[in-house]
Amino acid sequence: MKEKQGIYINGYVMALILLTLQITTVMWLKESSNAPFIPIISTVIVAICWGGFFMIQPNQAKVMTFFGSYVGTVKQAGLGWTIPFFIRKNISLRIxxxxxxxxxxxxxxxxxxxxxxxxxxxxxxxxxxxxxxxxxxxxxxxxxxxxxxxxxxxxxxxxxxxxxxxxxxxxxxxxxxxxxxxxxxxxxxxxxxxxxxxxxxxxAPEIASAMLQRQQASAIIAARSKIVDGAVGMVEAALIKLSENEIVELDEERKAAMVSNLLVVLCGDHSTQPVINAGSIY
Missing domain, CATH: 3.30.479.30 (Band 7 domain)
Incomplete structure (x- = not known):
């Protein structure tokens, strides 16, 4: 079943035509006193045609059927006319x-x-x-x-x-x-x-708390990974600078101690408290 264009005539044009025909048939009926059968039939037909008018609002349509068969759809907004025996049903085309x-x-x-x-x-x-x-x-x-x-x-x-x-x-x-x-x-x-x-x-509420903890753990792991990568780079840069500028000579044991201290400082959650070695009284 696919949509097709229904029988449609502009309502204002059809109203003018039917009004002219209505006046003509009435005058014909008055003048035909001997054989009024045909003028009467013509007058009735024109009167029935007045029932074919319909109005369509913007973004609406009229779906027409005739004795259970689909005959077409009219989408033109305004006053229209079709065969009066068609059953017309409104359908909205709006969003x-x-x-x-x-x-x-x-x-x-x-x-x-x-x-x-x-x-x-x-x-x-x-x-x-x-x-x-x-x-x-x-x-x-x-x-x-x-x-x-x-x-x-x-x-x-x-x-x-x-x-x-x-x-x-x-x-x-x-x-x-x-x-x-x-x-x-x-x-x-x-x-x-x-x-x-x-x-x-x-x-869902029954797992929301567990999933929130999982997301928090994933975020913490990702953040810690970034911190460790940055800390390692900073320690490496510090050792290179100290060696290039010949500021201090460090053996392997002191390098290990320095690396350990720097990583603790850079990777810790809280600010570190400095400890000053003031020497010994002996």
Missing amino acids: RNFESGQLKVNDNHGNPIEIASVVVWMVDDSAEALFEVDDYESYVNIQSEAALRNMATTFPYDLHEGDKIALRSHPKEISEALKSEIQQRLSKAGVHVIEARISHLAY
Whole structure:
């Protein structure tokens, strides 16, 4: 079932034509006193044609059927006219938003997470929307949540070793994947998905505390690694400078002691307290 153009005539032009025909048939009926049958039939036909007028608001459409058969769709805004026997049903072509509820699913690593999405959509094919599915609005809601649930199980919540895309760290890629997943499901309903994005993402309450500790541990490890790399570089630079400038001669034991002290100072969590060797009284 694909959308096609319905029978449409400009309403203002048709109103002028019908008004002229109505006046003509009434005058003809008055003058035909001997055989009024044909003028009466003509007058009735013109009167029935007045029922073919309809009004379309901007970004709306009229879907027309005739004895259960789809005959076309009219999208021209304003006053229009069609065959009076057509049944006309309104359908909105405006952009709509759908926000799913918070779903509890397992990500790619089996961690329970809470996720929700916002989907921006519009009807693209009025015939498919009305005749291919029972209720296209309910169909959009259910299929969007199903696509979100399926997409959430495909990616991990956060990046781990071996992962390339994660729900939290790649919002653009995740939005495109979600949009593609929803569009694939809604194509049969004549719906075009304009945008789909994650509106809520969090670990489930039962593991949120443990995952927070894990994230904190990962952050601490990464920070410590940076600190150690920097400290080693600074110690190496200090030893090179001391040797090049011939400030002091250090044997291997004193170099080891100096390296140890510098690493303690540079890698420590708190500021160090200097200890001054004032010599001995003996």
